[in-house]
Amino acid sequence: MSDIGDWFRSIPFITRCWFAASIAVPLIGKLGLVDFRHLMLDSELVFYRFHLWRPVTATLYFPVTPNTGFLYLVNLYFLYHYSTRLETGAFDGRPADYIFMLFFNWICIIITGLLMNMRLLMIPLIMSVLYVWAQFNKDMVVSFWFGTRFKVFVNELTGNLVGHLYFFLMFKYPMDLGGRSFLTTPEFLYRLFPTRRGGVSGFGVPPTRRPAAQEQAGQGGGGRHNWGQGFRLGDD
Numbered sequence: 001m002s003d004i005g006d007w008f009r010s011i012p013f014i015t016r017c018w019f020a021a022s023i024a025v026p027l028i029g030k031l032g033l034v035d036f037r038h039l040m041l042d043s044e045l046v047f048y049r050f051h052l053w054r055p056v057t058a059t060l061y062f063p064v065t066p067n068t069g070f071l072y073l074v075n076l077y078f079l080y081h082y083s084t085r086l087e088t089g090a091f092d093g094r095p096a097d098y099i100f101m102l103f104f105n106w107i108c109i110i111i112t113g114l115l116m117n118m119r120l121l122m123i124p125l126i127m128s129v130l131y132v133w134a135q136f137n138k139d140m141v142v143s144f145w146f147g148t149r150f151k152v153f154v155n156e157l158t159g160n161l162v163g164h165l166y167f168f169l170m171f172k173y174p175m176d177l178g179g180r181s182f183l184t185t186p187e188f189l190y191r192l193f194p195t196r197r198g199g200v201s202g203f204g205v206p207p208t209r210r211p212a213a214q215e216q217a218g219q220g221g222g223g224r225h226n227w228g229q230g231f232r233l234g235d236d
Contacts, residue, residue, distance in 0.1 A: 014098055015083040022079060022122065025060040026072070036063060040119040041110075055110045059121045079126050082133045090136045093196035096189035101132065101166060104183065108162040118154070127159020128166070135167045 011019060029036035038051075041058035045051040062072045091098035105128040113121050134140075166183070174181040 011080065012084055012087040014095060014102070015080065015087050018083060018102075019076070019080055021060045022062070022076060025057055026062045026064050029061055030064050036061070041113050041121060042119070043114045043117065046114070055106075055113075055121075058113065058119065059106060059109070059125055062120060062122045075123055075126050078130055082126075082130045086129060086133050086136070090133075095193040096195065097185050099193060100183075100185040100189055101170075102129070104166055105129070105162050108165060109158060112158050112162070116154070116158075118158070120155075123155035124159035124162065127156050128163035131160045131163025132167055135163075135171075 008016065008020075025039065028034050029039050039054070039057040039061040041054050042051065046054050062068070062075070064072050087095075087098055091101070102125075106125055109121050109124045109128065112118070112124070118124075170181075170183045173179040
């Protein structure tokens, strides 16, 4: 048990919170502590009955059954693996920027879910994080879904489109195409989650300072950036 505890505590803070909630909420639904139907997204209940918790729980809940258990575990792995890599890589030492990325993706996914009557949003948010990670690691080849295909096309597509929207507005359009910056991490997030330098926290970053993730994405000479050819999610 101590090994499991040590491993869990070694997970970066934001990923650890997300990972733990993605286990706790499905477990609550599975045990019947809360009717699982109260955990899903329902536009009518959100707007007319003010079930304001549903956009949150729908992002964390997944119906675990013998038929869906493997898919759930795969998504937990993706959450842990790619969120950890982003939090300790492109967003290393900048929790405010990472939280803003998750929040922006989540809002976009909620809007899409309400418009398309989607009930479960766990997979789209995880896919959006995987997509952003893939943009920072274009030369790395991954085997998507371990070579297994599931009927989750809408969830994959939604997550990929949202991840692309974030990366394009935050990095590619202002830095590579010379456009204006549409996305900026709010200053209050820097005050709540100060930027850390060399593993030492204690001072925030002015809103005008470019996040480390942007610096990584924008490496290249002459004011232009080598984005690489990349790969499509789903390719082996």
